[in-house]
Amino acid sequence: MPTRQMLVSLGYSFGLDCPPMLEKAMPEQVTDTPCPYCKSRPLTTVRRVPYYRGYVLVFQHGSKRFAGCVSCVRKQMLLESAKAVGFGWFSPKALVATVFVTPVTFGRAFFVRSDPKRVTALLDEIGVPTNTHEVRLADALYSSAAAIIKSDGEAHPSEVDIAAEYLQVLLPEFERSALNDRVAEWKGGMSVDAHALFLRRFLKPEGQQVILEMFAAVILADGKIEKQERKQWDRVAKVFGLSKTEIQEKWASLVEGESVPV
Ligand SMILES: [Zn+2]
Numbered sequence: 557m558p559t560r561q562m563l564v565s566l567g568y569s570f571g572l573d574c575p576p577m578l579e580k581a582m583p584e585q586v587t588d589t590p591c592p593y594c595k596s597r598p599l600t601t602v603r604r605v606p607y608y609r610g611y612v613l614v615f616q617h618g619s620k621r622f623a624g625c626v627s628c629v630r631k632q633m634l635l636e637s638a639k640a641v642g643f644g645w646f647s648p649k650a651l652v653a654t655v656f657v658t659p660v661t662f663g664r665a666f667f668v669r670s671d672p673k674r675v676t677a678l679l680d681e682i683g684v685p686t687n688t689h690e691v692r693l694a695d696a697l698y699s700s701a702a703a704i705i706k707s708d709g710e711a712h713p714s715e716v717d718i719a720a721e722y723l724q725v726l727l728p729e730f731e732r733s734a735l736n737d738r739v740a741e742w743k744g745g746m747s748v749d750a751h752a753l754f755l756r757r758f759l760k761p762e763g764q765q766v767i768l769e770m771f772a773a774v775i776l777a778d779g780k781i782e783k784q785e786r787k788q789w790d791r792v793a794k795v796f797g798l799s800k801t802e803i804q805e806k807w808a809s810l811v812e813g814e815s816v817p818v
Pocket residue numbers: 591592593594595596597624625626627628629
């Protein structure tokens with residue numbers, strides 16, 4: 557369960573390790589946060605891409621959001637087109653989507669340009685600093701919770717309840733309606749580990765532990781551990797710098813801990 561101590565460590569973590577803004581940022585560059593893929597060029601663009609997968613029995617679709625430098629976002633879009641060609645044929649709906657949507661994504665990839673407006677909107681949403689504001693703790697936490705709750709594609713009431721329990725302690729100004737709205741608006745897009753890539757620059761290890769604990773508590777909220785959710789949790793722990801052994805140990809301690817539903 558979250559404690560006051562967590563609030564102190566998390567609140568303290570945010571805002572302290574903020575890098576100074578670049579003195580002469582280029583007009584199209586609104587943040588000095590690097591691209592999460594190459595980690596070297598600046599983050600300058602965001603693109604949302606629909607995805608379709610047709611398996612023999614299941615048809616999956618949704619949208620993914622890629623944020624990064626122009627070259628990495630283009631690569632991700634081309635990779636997405638390739639995946640659609642590989643997996644998009646096995647149901648009639650997916651076939652139609654693959655034939656009509658994939659060429660559009662493929663074509664759009666070549667027209668990716670820097671997009672300061674969309675980058676600003678994304679960073680506002682996830683609380684990462686831009687040249688107009690510092691780190692926003694509330695946005696970072698609401699968005700982390702939304703990404704975690706929606707990591708399996710659906711928001712179950714028990715998951716929202718558990719996340720609310722954490723946020724209540726971590727955020728003095730916590731409002732349940734704000735969390736509900738953020739979850740409702742969170743239409744897929746950024747995965748929890750992509751989200752963690754942004755957060756890790758501003759979170760101290762203690763703050764990172766809180767995010768991992770909240771994620772584990774949400775996974776355990778419905779009483780069963782989905783393989784996909786567990787994999788995502790491992791990826792987030794890896795982003796936060798845990799070794800393979802540490803990931804195993806941390807997970808075991810959380811599952812054995814008090815957050816396990818009886
Ligand atoms: Zn890049």
